[in-house]
Each structure stands twice: as structure tokens, then as C-alpha cells.
Amino acid sequence: MHSELSFIDLFLQASVLVKSVMLCLLGFSIASWTMIIQRSKALNKAKVQVQQFEDKFWSGADLSRLYKEISGRGNPNGIESLFIAGFKEFARIRKSPESNSQAVVDGTHRAMRVALSREVDTLETHLSFLATVGSISPYIGLFGTVWGIMNSFIALGAVQQATLAMVAPGIAEALIATAMGLFAAIPAVMAFNRFSHSVEKLENSYGNFMEEFSSILQRQAMTPRSA
Structure with a gap:
């Protein structure tokens, strides 16, 4: 005797609740893989941007010229947004005649802290969803399995002579969840x-x-304004 049930056959024979569990888990899997691919590209891009920007920044480029170059491209992100926020606040405070070096440093540091917080929030996009899927998916699948096995044993109790062939398909479809x-x-x-x-x-x-x-801006803030 040869009997073979495919995944499709087991899915079609499953109860409505078990089918719903399977479809829910399939949706979770597709959504998580979509976010995995998107986050992987975004984080790799951010790593490359850090390396490229730091190479240019520490090459001795003029800060004002670098600021104009990045600002001209529009919508700076990543490490560039920290530089833009810090240098912009530095230039704004330096124009005030009452400003001192400590006020310049504190202001630029606060501006960059805000930019840093925004960038980290952007980098962490969808990570909470991946954590949720990783945490609850096994339990959702286990719920479908328990429900399917329970139905199999209930049906088994209604017959006088039970065999493994009668209960095996029901247990198999439940374990797929x-x-x-x-x-x-x-x-x-x-x-x-x-x-x-x-x-x-x-x-x-x-x-x-x-x-x-x-530290660089602090040293510049301590130099005479004419310089």
C-alpha cells in the first residue's frame, strides 16, 4: 500500500482554524522576508556612507565647503545629517555677539544629539516587527497544531476500530502549523x-x-571671530 500526501493536500484537508493559522504564518513569513531584504540594503548603505563620509571629512576638507556640498544635494541622512545639524547650529550661534565657546559647544552638541536620535530611529525601522514575528510565530503554530490534533482525536473517538492510517493525516496536517x-x-x-x-x-x-x-567645533569656537 502506497500513500503520499503533499503539503497542498494536507492544507486542503485541514480545518478552517488550522488553515487560518497557516495563512497567518505564511503572511508573517512573507512580510518578515520583505523587511529583512529592505533593512539589509538600508544598513549596508549606511555603513558605506559612514566610511565614505569619514574618508572625506578626515582628509582635511574645508568644513564650510563640505557643508555646502552636502546641503546642495538635499535630504542628508545618516552621518551626514549629524554633520549638517552640528555645523548649522555652530554657524548660527557664532553669529550671535553674546555667544561664547561653551554656548557654541553646548548648542551644537544638542543639535547633533537630536539628529542622532532621529537617525537611530530610522535605522531601527521594522526591527520591532521582526522581534514580534520571532517571538509569537512558534506559539501561533503550536496553537494550530494542538487544535488539529485535538480534532483528530475527537474524530478518532467516534469510530469503533482506530488505526494509525486514520489518525496520521490529521496529525500531519496539524504538525505543519x-x-x-x-x-x-x-x-x-x-x-x-x-x-x-x-x-x-x-x-x-x-x-x-x-x-x-x-571637539573640532570647540577649538574653532575658541579662535577669534576674524579668523
């Missing part, structure tokens, strides 16, 4: 951990640049 839950959760958890580490490294790079740039 758990498998789909793991299929959705594992990539989401791995991507969340990897992206969180990448965001942390980028945040450290942004923070280091902010402190170094603040």
Missing part, C-alpha cells in the same frame, strides 16, 4: 539579532563622530 511557525520565526530572530548588532555599531560610529566633531 508548527513547522510553518518555526519557518517564520527562525529567519526573523536571526535577522533581528544581526540587524540590532549592525545598528549598535552604526550608533557607536555616529556617537564617536559626534564627539570628535564637537
